[in-house]
Amino acid sequence: MTTMRQVELRYNPQEIDRKWQERWERDGTYRVRDDDPSPKWYELTMYPYPSGDLHIGHWYAMAPADCHARFRRMQGYNVIHPMGFDAFGLPAENAAIQRGIHPYTWTMGNIENMRGQLRSMGTVYDWEREIICCVPEYYRWNQWFFLKLYEKGLAYRANAPVVWCPSCQTVLANEQVLNGRCERCDTSITRRDLEQWFLRITDYADQLLDFGGLVDWPEKILTMQRNWIGRSVGVEISFDISQLGLDESEISTFTTRIDTIFGVTFMVLAPEHPLVEKLTTPERSSEVAAYVEQARRQTEIERLSAEKEKTGVFLGSYAINRLNGEQVPIFIADYALMGYGTGAVMGVPAHDQRDFEFARKYGLPIRLVIAPSGWAGGDLEEAYLEEGSMVNSGQFDGLPSSQGKEAIADFVEGQGWGRRSVSYRIRDWLISRQRYWGTPIPIVYCEKCGTVPLPEDSLPVLLPEDAEFKPSGESPLVLHQGFVSAACPRCGGAARRETDTMDTFVDSSWYMERFTSPKYDDGPFEPKVLKEWMPVDQYTGGAEHAVMHLLYARFWTKALRDMGLVDFDEPFLRLYNQGIILGEDHEKMSKSRGNVVNPDEYVGSMGADSVRCYLMFLGPWDQGGPWSTSGINGVARWLNRVWEVCQHDPSELDDRPTDEQTVRDTRRDLHQTIKKCYNDLDRFKFNTAIASLMEFSNRLNRVWSEGNVDSATWRDCTEKFLLMLAPFAPHLAEELWERAGHPYSVHNRMFPQWDEELAAEEVITLVVQVNGRLRDKLQVPVDIAEEEAKRLALASAKVQTYISDKQIARTHYVPGRLVNVVVG
């Protein structure tokens, strides 16, 4: 692409960009001071993974956020708007495997490159605060936090059937599975039983459902978190199996529909349920074993695609429903999940669609116990899920099911057969990863002492540089003798070091806090400074992190609060999700489609300001939208006109006659523009803010060519215009500010204030309607009286032709807007 720019610029953007970027750096214009007395504003954009190149999506996330942060600065806030790199993670390790380059080298090279690209955007990032989380100065605090969590019982090791990605060769957290596929590489996941480290996020499930501490988050994200946590209120009730003579005398199940307990006609256990073996009769054992084996071999995708067809196997044993003494057969089926509730389901086919399908397939009885209103006793075509009147339910017959729920729960609790309880969909956060490029978990396993946490003063556990990179299903650290063999800190004997590393979402769970004191050495952050800045006032980023990073970080904060390390409940008070930028063909950008836009090319030819402004102009930020080459040309043309119009010498106006009306109109436009731009910036409405700046600069052009305003008005207009332009186009505004003879720097000035009186209209267009249809427009003074407005409206010749032969039923008057004449 030789000339994508069809606009001939009258200024040299490369020169101006470089000039001011260097000057800002040299002068420390954007250096953030912790002790500034102004009110603070912490504006944070999700930090990028250093994948190699800054793409247009990064620009789309960062440029508008930078504009907003600049606006807050110009409102007088002491703004911190930091940037860093999410530097641990799998791609670095894959690069090591594929190209034989060390993850550290690869990552640091990428950071070097991306930092340069980030600087080219002209952002207010204070690079003194940059953080890179793959360096020991950062990750040692991951280890420190881990020890604190371990001490509090919030980190634990357990054997569990966990999610495994065969391609990444590591386990994943449940949150990192999308539609049965690995969030990173899209491979269908499987399950494995492994000893892994978990964080007890479920302890905080109820607190995480309380969004009261948040100031402004998108409803969509709250809903996603609510659904993910999945709180269900119900009853845990046991079924009697004492007649089988096992160690266990009952099977416990969880139900939200205890009112349907008399409709139980079978029971289903998850294939992984610990009682399966004991409950299987000898003649059924081979069939059961085959089913269990098949269920565990299935990938998540296969399990999902089997959605329509319920399958299962009868174990040969029965359980007794204590409420009516009935024996019901016990099955295993893969629609029962070991991770939810107790891993056992009471089968009520009449009132649960899944149980209904299962019962139909295996010829099990379907007994109605909640009667729909007007039910005549026929067979059900599908499960009846609504409320109704209880039938076939012994002493509870006749109760409305909503009351039956409470009555049966009371009865069950009274009999000691169960208790009211709450179940959650969310599971504990699995943080172990069988990979190299992450934070080592500070634990050793000693033959004598067992699992032993390392003492704090021995941190960091350094990631050894010389490791063997092979995708083997085990961390490369396993093969590293020097790393694995350790001395037990308790007994001094031989011990084996934990070789799994931490999920990288650990890094991002507290990075916002590290930004406040990134070089602090005596803790993860300096408490005094943390208090100055946290919590984050405005967080921006993609919505894809709704139930991963955003949930983990909220959990982390609450855990830290309970340890007394922070004194706030929520890390991010306001959240705004930008949309996705699409290719010129309106499709998602991808290399295979060949529609990827490289920002560097545009920055090189038209300057950072054109790219920044175009990204903000193309549409509402939260909706994203398609890139358009001719669209960015239009913005470049506009900046070109701005360049021209702001460089006129105002004293040339002194020889020309001044038109007072034009002066008033221009000034009114200025103040209306300030008001519009200010309010739009406040609410992330960058596109309409820029449109209003375009309108105003178009007026300035017109006014200049007519030359009928005084030089003082002109100076006032251009000065305030440049101040408004500054957050959008920081380089151009700074250059024009200097050329206009103003003192450095435009970026240390306040955003202009508007004057309501000067912004007020003198004359308005009064719309005249007849029966709601536009018939005439009249120019009238803004303060026109209602009677006068109506008189003028009726006197209009155009209006007369529609009403002369009709009866006027009434007239509606909207001050400052319209008169609507209703005729019969």
Add this chain to the structure above:
RNA sequence: GCCGGGGUGGCGGAACGGUAGACGCGGCGGACUUAAAAUCCGCUACCUUCACAGGUGUGUGGGUUCGAAUCCCACCCCCGGCACCA
């Protein structure tokens, strides 16, 4: 299936229940130029009309209202998320 967001000119998109289409792109016409590009000026929803003007228009169908892109009901389509959670 459930939960969000959204359907407005040729395109991206504007519009406190009150002038639909701001701003920009594209297109057309003109100026400048030997010429082209760039730049500047004008026009540009659709239909009828030489024009004046009129009619029709915000996914579809109803409703509320003096007045609906905007509020209510039903439906269609697109995008995103969740999908056996007992």
